[in-house]
Amino acid sequence: MKKAVEQSVDRPAKAFSSEVATGSRRENASKQESGAPFRSHRNEKGPRAADRIRASASELFYREGIRAVGVDEVVERAGVTKPSLYRSFASKDELAAAYMRDYDLDFWEKFENPGGKSYSDPREHVLAYIRVLSTRAVREGYRGCGLSNATVEYPARDNPARQVAEAHKKVLRKRLRELASSMGARHPAVLGDALLLLIEGIYSTGQQSEDGPAQSALAVAKLLIDASVPKP
Amino acid sequence: MKKAVEQSVDRPAKAFSSEVATGSRRENASKQESGAPFRSHRNEKGPRAADRIRASASELFYREGIRAVGVDEVVERAGVTKPSLYRSFASKDELAAAYMRDYDLDFWEKFENPGGKSYSDPREHVLAYIRVLSTRAVREGYRGCGLSNATVEYPARDNPARQVAEAHKKVLRKRLRELASSMGARHPAVLGDALLLLIEGIYSTGQQSEDGPAQSALAVAKLLIDASVPKP
DNA sequence: GTGTATACGTACCGGTCAGTAACATTGTCA
């Protein structure tokens, strides 16, 4: 239960293995000692069932919401059958948690390298992320942050997906405080929180309309930073 | 369909009748010409079925989410039966829309008179709202904004509840711009958007953890306003 | 070949969901 949470969420992650955290029911990381690619059984064409299910779930859960999507739809889109899902995931809730972990990994890639570039200056780093984010957020069909959305869908604290989301947000908060500190902010905690509140505001309003306040987000971010960091 | 949206959402509402907008299936506002309290039929103890249903739905939908709550639960809590629900509301979606309209009314009361007081100075007005809001937002069990949450639960544009929420957010944005303008902001649109992004950030992060960035919200609001309004 | 383990499919389960049909009961007013 708790193990799952700590699986991929507790590190801002400098480098990522393309192999996502499994977090599945089957705990057999054993038998990995053989060197070869371990393609194991079954047909060579395409990823195995569990991976196809993860991908299918990620897309559907993000676009339509977790509660709105049934497991039948997930497996149909994945081109597999329901028992395959339940062989790899203990329940729909656990599948949702896996989706959260995948989302988390994806997030950090986008956050640490906004627009595919890396930044040494923390101010430019944050502004680049917000620029990219707010551009996405004003486009039609934008659905905000999958992690924040899951928190809305599942108010119960012990929900596995929610736990992953909560852990993620905690790390993000710490990371933003870190960046605010690097900028030389007078009160790094306040600037970090300000940026987090701003980012969550973009997530939220971005899915409420295409023509929303996310348009002003970059200007607001600059305002916040410049008001918080003493001039050189 | 569209009619429902425009029923209560398009006015910042200075004064409120305690009578909520009905928006129910039965359009007979007629017969109101008689002066008396119009307690009409049924037993004297307590409000009539439709009102009890609205109250029950509001509480449950807010706390647990709309999708998570079945109509059976709503009617059980209301102490009525299912046919009574469907006599007053065409569908669960329409009941959700009614919940949105009630929420909207309630919101404007809280927004225009934060903490039960009225304010003439726009800066003090906004800061008071954010003070009250962020205090609520760091308490356990806080569930954010019911309207924003509904938008997360229902991504489809034509969902009745979502339409009410969208209309509401549009009005709120305008109102904040208005207040920013009254403060004498250099760029009222930007300050208005900044405040809206901040507020939505509080809604969102407030339900993610009790110990979140909403703690800093008041300081952030002051920072934003002071950086946007020229000193006298 | 035969055993064994793996990956997958077919067919099904009981429960819950939103919504309805038909009828009985109660209070109000004319």
Next chain:
DNA sequence: TGACAATGTTACTGACCGGTACGTATACAC
């Protein structure tokens, strides 16, 4: 007293939900 409006009572529907019992195909080991 009788019409009417509002609600309750009971029982039902068909769709969908998450989840599972059980059989099958493939591949490697010996």
